[in-house]
Amino acid sequence: MENIIIIGSGLAGLSTAIELLDKGRGVTILERYKVVGGRCADWVADGMRVESGLHRWLGFYKALPRLFEHAGLNPDDAVIWEDELEIRLPDGGPRGVLGLAPLHRPVQTVAGLLGNNDLISPAEKAQLTYMFTAGLLDYTLSKKELDQNTVYDYARKRGVSEEAITNMLIPVTEGIFFLPPERYSAMVLMGLLMPGVKRPHTIRVGSFSGGMTEVMCGPISEAIVRRGGGLQLDTTVERLAVEDGRVRGVYVNGELIEADHVVLATSLGAAQNLIRDGLGDHAWFQKMLSLPTMPAVTLQIELDEPALPEDHVVFSPKTVLASYAEQSRTTFRDVPGRLSIDMGQPEKFIGQPPETIFAAALADLKRVGIDIEGKVRRYRVVDHPQDFYLLTTGAESLRPPQATPIPGLTLAGDYTKQGLFCSMEGAVISGQRAARAVDRAMARG
Ligand SMILES: Cc1cc2nc3c(=O)[nH]c(=O)nc-3n(C[C@H](O)[C@H](O)[C@H](O)COP(=O)(O)OP(=O)(O)OC[C@H]3O[C@@H](n4cnc5c(N)ncnc54)[C@H](O)[C@@H]3O)c2cc1C
Known part of the structure; x- marks a missing residue:
């Protein structure tokens, strides 16, 4: 059987793998980290369980539940529907909880x-x-x-x-x-x-019933392996092997791993680096190489007690707290209190010492009436320097489709063309499209 290498075990890579296995094709996923999931992962960082960032599952997602079902899993086991959100303005401003x-x-x-x-x-x-x-x-x-x-x-x-x-x-x-x-x-x-x-009728909002590797990406990757797919963790692809205008495989630890086809399913920054080295002069990739990236910064805090009476997402405009949620009754039930914050103004915070980010968040939490001082057990910062494409005006025209003109190479990832932008649903759709592109390319020979 042919070997298709998929670089990256985020939702785009996992979705590509499941779809190709469905078509009877052979796949191997190479993932640089020791856990699967990419931006939908959880892991232990210096003794504390962290996640890639606070995520919400929207009720109108169709491709993501379908991915679960293809992997023989029930999406309902992974989601806890909260169906509401809160808006809290700082400094005694108004508040409200909205049903969704x-x-x-x-x-x-x-x-x-x-x-x-x-x-x-x-x-x-x-x-x-x-x-x-x-x-x-x-x-x-x-x-x-x-x-x-x-x-x-x-x-x-x-x-x-x-x-x-x-x-x-x-x-x-x-x-x-x-x-x-x-x-x-x-x-x-x-x-x-x-x-x-x-x-x-499908509008709903839910959180995860456990860490995202634990309840989503881990079980999906296990299904891939059970169905004969390969998965190699802790394996960084250093560069694409480009020969005579076609991609023949990838280099890992300086060694060539040959492949019949390669699917580049990394986030945008990593994809741009791999394309620059080998295909950087090719006209087709110029738009993709000029697609600007944007960072994300998250702060995750373990507490002696819940910071909020409900586990639901909260937005606090005019603060550095873009969105946040208590999670000790939903995603992280093994600790008495757990606050996950996606920070606003990430360009300002990316690369800053964790103490600076913590201090800024603590000050604004106080302004919205949440005082956690004296209750904090530990905290961690998780950065995403170049993982997102910038959702600004004009960027849409720079997003590449999944099929490329280079024989042996297909793209997947939330930045590639699909209608759901930087979302879990968008990543899964990109994987489905990539699998169809690979299948067409392989059938052409
Ligand atoms: C803080 C935060 C909050 C979010 N909130 C939501 C939300 O509420 N709802 C929602 O739907 N979406 C949300 N998202 C977006 C969602 O997580 C992403 O759109 C989706 O996970 C992207 O999947 P992907 O497979 O395209 O990329 P990724 O998940 O980034 O996967 C790429 C993979 O490639 C691997 N890789 C990179 N380079 C190499 C290499 N050289 N060799 C081998 N492997 C490599 C990476 O390690 C990674 O595992 C959020 C993301 C973040 C970070």
């Missing part, structure tokens, strides 16, 4: 929309309804034009007040993907909302 499940919690969802008037006035609700209706229509009619607007500019053009932008739009841009409305593409925001608008 029209089918499963209709009363709370409707009450949240009609109430919370101190967070957002009825007039501002009307402004936002108008903006989102126009935005979704523009997304349907012309994604390209919409991608020329930042969320901030688009909202101002549609008459949304500064206060409504702060209270409601920062949570859905900076809260979800660390970028403020002034930099975030309006096309990305509308694109993320579109699947929920098309199927409103």
Whole structure:
């Protein structure tokens, strides 16, 4: 049987592997770390269990549950539906809990929309309804034009007040993907909302019932191995073996590992480095090489008791806390208190000493009424320097498709073309598309 090497065991690599195994093809995944999952992993860092960052599973995801089912797993075992989110403004500002499940919690969802008037006035609700209706229509009619607007500019053009932008739009841009409305593409925001608008009954939000390697990527990779796929951890691909214009394999520890086809399923920064070395002059890759990256920084704190009365996601605009959640009743049940924070302004915090990041978070936690001083057992910072593509205006046109013009090479990963941007769902879809591209290329010979 042929050997297809997949570089990277994130959701894109795992999804590519499952789909290719379904097609009867032979695969081996090479992963540089000792755990599978990439940006959906958990592991032990200096004695404390950490995760790659706070993740939320959205009810309208279809490809991700399908990946579980292909691996013989039940997605319901991995998710705990929370179906709500909280917005907490600092310095005594308003707060509100919004239901996020029209089918499963209709009363709370409707009450949240009609109430919370101190967070957002009825007039501002009307402004936002108008903006989102126009935005979704523009997304349907012309994604390209919409991608020329930042969320901030688009909202101002549609008459949304500064206060409504702060209270409601920062949570859905900076809260979800660390970028403020002034930099975030309006096309990305509308694109993320579109699947929920098309199927409103599927809108839900859930957390994981354990670490993401434990309940998702680990069991999926075990299914891959049971079905005959190979998985080599702690194996860094140093470069692609490019010969006579085709990819013939990869180099690991200076040794060539030959392959019939290679799927590059790393995050954007790592993919750009591997492409630069060997294919950097090729015209087709120039757009991908100029696609800007953005970092993410997360802070994870173990506590003597829960920091919050509920495990649900919280957004705090005007602070460094882009989104955060207590997790001791859901994902990390073996500790009495566990707070996971995705930091806002990651460019400012990336590479900073953990004490600096902790001090900044502690100060802003106090401003939103959460005092954890004296209850902290330990904390860790997990950085992602170049893992995301920048969700800014114009970036969409630089994203590459999965199929490349280079024989023997296919791309996968959340930065490659698919409609769900930097998300778990987007990564899985990219893997499905990559598998189809590989299958077509192999059939051509
Ligand atoms: C803090 C944070 C919060 C997030 N929140 C959400 C959320 O709430 N909901 C959501 O849907 N998504 C969320 N995401 C996004 C989601 O995690 C990613 O979109 C998805 O996991 C990307 O998967 P991937 O397979 O494309 O890339 P990755 O998961 O990055 O996988 C790439 C793999 O390639 C490996 N690799 C890299 N270079 C090499 C090499 N040279 N040799 C061998 N292996 C290599 C890496 O180690 C990694 O395992 C979040 C991400 C982060 C970091």
